[in-house]
Amino acid sequence: MSLIKRTDRLPFLFDDFFATDWLGGTTNTSRIGFNTPAVNVQETDNDFKVELAAPGLSKEDFNIELDNDTLIISSQTKSEKETKENAGKYTRKEFSYGSFKRSFNLPEIVDNASIEAIYENGVLAVIIPKKEEAKIQPKRLIEIS
Template identity: 60%
Template sequence: MSLLAKTNRLPVGLDDFFNTDWFGGTTNHVNRIGFNTPAINIKETDDSFHIYLAAPGVAKDDFKIELDNENLSVFTEKQNQEETSSDKYTRKEFGYASFKRTFKLPESIDGTSINAAYNNGILEVTLPKKEEAKVQPKRMIEIS
């Protein structure tokens, strides 16, 4: 029987490993009235990194993306208030929802060329690599 099956817990250290974001990100998995911290995928290609953030139901205009030195933050906050009144009662409801994901970017990122697109509930942030960080094609070296 494995350690996980006996204790229903991961061994010390592995628990932290699986609860840490890659890319230096910070997470807060607390449900904040309406939004959970969105799931992300990060993909590296020869020329760039792509961050895919799943946030269905969030409007494109509700997102804010901020670059502060080597920290990239994606966040949103939404407030709504509804009031119904009649001669016998007044009902007020309000809500507030937000999330924020922050990523510490590697030095290989060209911060001046970052762009983002939102489609079908997925926010894609493209982080191009600096020219010197891109994978160079194979070449033959002549021997003199």
């Protein structure tokens, strides 16, 4: 047995380099906290869809803000359970606090005024439509005059 804990990780000098998403997504995903829900981001021809896995919460627990071109999804919850067997003494009192905040930089092609959110079956879905001029147009023939 040793007092020095050995790890299989590269030296910390390389952590920032390898944790950075060079393609512009979420940076430093290794530093996202334990209580931070997982996120899927999907792009279609007409919109973007952000899905956030947050079971056990209600729609009232979420706060969704748009600050310029940054979409901010956050939540702060407090839960207390109390069991009393003897009056005046706690035999057990359990409580928990949780919070998270996720930010997404939106591109200029989205219609900020038409963003919608739906919470269903433990998944928060935020639909971010694209502007009409940014949508893929169907192929058409051009007549030669």
